[in-house]
Structure formats: structure tokens, C-alpha cells
Amino acid sequence: MSKLIGYARVSTRQQSTDRQQADLLAAGVRRDDLYVDQGVSGARASRPQFDRALDALVEGDTLVITTLDRLGRSTQNMLAFADELRSIGAGLRVLNLGGGDVDTATPMGSMLFTIMAALAQMEHEIKRERITDSIIKRREAGKDLGGRPRRVTDSQIKSAVRLVKGGEPAAQVARDLGMSRATFYRRSRALAD
Incomplete structure (x- = not known):
């Protein structure tokens, strides 16, 4: 019997996976089949709960994520992941793509996944550029950059x-x-x- 395996991730401990988990549960993922990485960067190739989710997948199962960027940041990593899914006969469902399954075993599904992975990487790089630009402008203007407040006055x-x-x-x-x-x-x- 095929199962839905859910995966949620946030990069910092201060962020919450509550919304992702609610969306995954609403999509039919059982709580027992939900894996969550808290405070783990998408840039890391190995993520403890992600690795457990992959180990839980068997032929016919579907990995469900809310957005494509939960898988990783680079197109190359995501394509390697698609190959891994294909090799075990598992599917992928991305909720923000309309919730339909992206069958990475078919040419059309593989193309869609490749395009979306490239767009997710581009979006991440644009966001990083904006943040860097904002920091530079705030520093030049002499504004506070935030950070940890000083404990000693x-x-x-x-x-x-x-x-x-x-x-x-x-x-x-x-x-x-x-x-x-x-x-x-x-x-x-x-x-x-």
C-alpha cells in the first residue's frame, strides 16, 4: 500500500514549521509519516529528518513537501534527489505547484521538476542579493544592522x-x-x- 511521506524544514530554530505541518497533514500525510528538520539549512546535503524520510520511502510512496525549496537550494542537488526518487520508484508532490504529483519518472514530470528546481535556486540567489544589498546600504547610511543587543552598557x-x-x-x-x-x-x- 502506497503512503504519503511528509517533509518540513526551517533553517533556524526561531522559525516555525507549524504552517508547513498543517498543510502537509491537510494534504493527507499521517502524523506518523511526517518528518521535520528544525534549524537545518537547505544548503546541507545531509539533514537528519530528511534522510529518515527518504529511508521510509518505498516503491509507490510519494514524498510530499509544501514548496520546492524545502528540498534544497541548488538545481544540481535537486536533480540528484529526483534521480534518487526515480531509482526507488517513489513520487514527489509539491503543494504550492497546485498539489499535483510531479512524476519524476516521466519526461514531462522530469522537465517540470528541472524547471522548478532552477527557479527555486534563482529565487534563493535573488533573495541573497537583496539581503546583501540591504546590509551594504544600511551600513553606508550608518543604520543599525540588528543583531544581538549588548548586555554590557x-x-x-x-x-x-x-x-x-x-x-x-x-x-x-x-x-x-x-x-x-x-x-x-x-x-x-x-x-x-
Whole structure:
């Protein structure tokens, strides 16, 4: 009896697979046949739950994903994956392509998969260009790039500098602030400028 094997993935731990999982369950995937990689980049060739999903596939089964980019980022990787599916006699269903099965064993299905894989790679590269361009423009404009907020305030650094000038060892002062000595010196110099 053929089964639907679902796969969902997000690249960071802060992202959620809830929507993907709901879509896969609504498409008929049983919860027991749903594999989820949390915080795993699509650029990695090996992903723990993806590998388990592939191991679960047998002839006649169908792998169900929400979008083609859940499989990977490069056309080359996706085409190798299509060959792997073809070799075990499994199908692929991509929900955002209308939900129809993409039969990678047929010439038409193989062509459609190749075109969609190339488009997914292009979309990823365009997105990366936009992000890089945005960072450059924000940096040139002197705007905040986000990131982790500083735990140690500038006034705490100034007080620590006074302690060091008063004879306290810099290594101990830095350790008390919860930072390395190098970070303490770097932050001190930045405040002195």
C-alpha cells in the first residue's frame, strides 16, 4: 500500500514549521509519516529528518513537501534527489505547484521538476542579493544592522575602565563583566574615540 511521506524544514530554530505541518497533514500525510528538520539549512546535503524520510520511502510512496525549496537550494542537488526518487520508484508532490504529483519518472514530470528546481535556486540567489544589498546600504547610511543587543552598557564599560586605571587587573574586570579581555579592550577603545 502506497503512503504519503511528509517533509518540513526551517533553517533556524526561531522559525516555525507549524504552517508547513498543517498543510502537509491537510494534504493527507499521517502524523506518523511526517518528518521535520528544525534549524537545518537547505544548503546541507545531509539533514537528519530528511534522510529518515527518504529511508521510509518505498516503491509507490510519494514524498510530499509544501514548496520546492524545502528540498534544497541548488538545481544540481535537486536533480540528484529526483534521480534518487526515480531509482526507488517513489513520487514527489509539491503543494504550492497546485498539489499535483510531479512524476519524476516521466519526461514531462522530469522537465517540470528541472524547471522548478532552477527557479527555486534563482529565487534563493535573488533573495541573497537583496539581503546583501540591504546590509551594504544600511551600513553606508550608518543604520543599525540588528543583531544581538549588548548586555554590557557603555556606562558599565566606563566604570570598568576607571577600575583598571585605579589598579584592578583588566582580566578580572573583564571577567566580572562577563566578557573576554579582548572584548573589554575593544569596547574601551571604541568609547575613547
